[in-house]
Amino acid sequence: MLLFKRRIEPFKGQWSLIGSFVQPQESTEAAVRRVLAESTGLTDIFTDELGIYGAPGRDPGARVISLGYYALIRIDSENLRDTATHDARWFDTKDLPELILDHNQMVADALNKLRRRARYRPVGFELLPEKFTLPQLRRFYESIYGRSLDRRNFRKKILSMSILEKTEEKDMSESRKGAFLYRFIKEKYDAMTERGINFEI
Amino acid sequence: MLLFKRRIEPFKGQWSLIGSFVQPQESTEAAVRRVLAESTGLTDIFTDELGIYGAPGRDPGARVISLGYYALIRIDSENLRDTATHDARWFDTKDLPELILDHNQMVADALNKLRRRARYRPVGFELLPEKFTLPQLRRFYESIYGRSLDRRNFRKKILSMSILEKTEEKDMSESRKGAFLYRFIKEKYDAMTERGINFEI
């Protein structure tokens, strides 16, 4: 998770999610894209509504209703600007610092939502590299489920959906034997769901 | 779906969802409860976030960001005020009039969200009467899925979850034989999900 050191008072210097005010002539989605582009350099990123944070006392400075969105960024994104500056840092979600206001609650909500979604929607592919190995995909779902999944059964199930394309390339970085790289084919996923078959892992 | 004839300009007299401005000292959830109480007389109703409607030109009068919520109201709710006035009317969702602004989009989004949710969450019980028959519950899911479900298999599946309690009463209004009434027991549902079993129909 990408967190930011707040540059302005109040709470200057504390860790925080990033946000901005919606400008008069921009849509809320455009504001999300703008903030993402400013903070990471990325465009065309998967984003999703998280929720509305509207308790009157949540920000001691002013009455602010926050519209929560989360984005999923491939850690290998080519154009990802150097985000490990003194202003921003990537954190393991299991080891997060204290955040300002209700941002810890937002993070908890986002992780819960992501966990629920990943079961029934192909959000995992937004986080993995464009090409990934089946062991990587399996480990992603193992972390979502919080339990291990049988290697053979997982492989059988995901391949039977015919939504992945095998490449000739092997990733040699994580094992001696190496593992073949696969690609998620959105068109095949769409075709599957249109046939009425529910994606579920 | 409960729709309202707008009482003020612009769009006076046209059908609309109901809303209100969030007051300075109330939370967004409190605003939802207030609007619901004012329009139906009901409190303690299931509500859920629908989404954020924030396009800059969506309301020609002013820049308004609408925070969408939907509520599920049991049609037999005891304290439901007479909502069939000249200002408000219940509509079949398959036969809705044209609504102001982007409200038809909101309705479409709400129905889609409800359909998806109903598969994995026990929202159906928020809409059915407190006591309902298994044929009623089955017809609810048939309308969600858009296809018929086998009577015997449906009964087996839902009863195997042990989240329903059978009463001694029979509903004689829908058939000659009558059908036993059941009650959803939230505690049993919670126990089931805590055992890691996913609700899914």
Next chain:
DNA sequence: ATAATAAGTGTAAAATTAACACTTATTATT
């Protein structure tokens, strides 16, 4: 008394999921 209707029940076949052990490609070590 009989007909009509929808509720209620059980069983067998088919499909899916879960459990499990050996082989293979590659790198590191000797």
Next chain:
DNA sequence: AATAATAAGTGTTAATTTTACACTTATTAT
């Protein structure tokens, strides 16, 4: 050059779940 170590890759059988399907029952209307 041979051997050990490692994680990837594969196939089969048992268990479970889902699907398909037909008759009996309680009640009301005729």
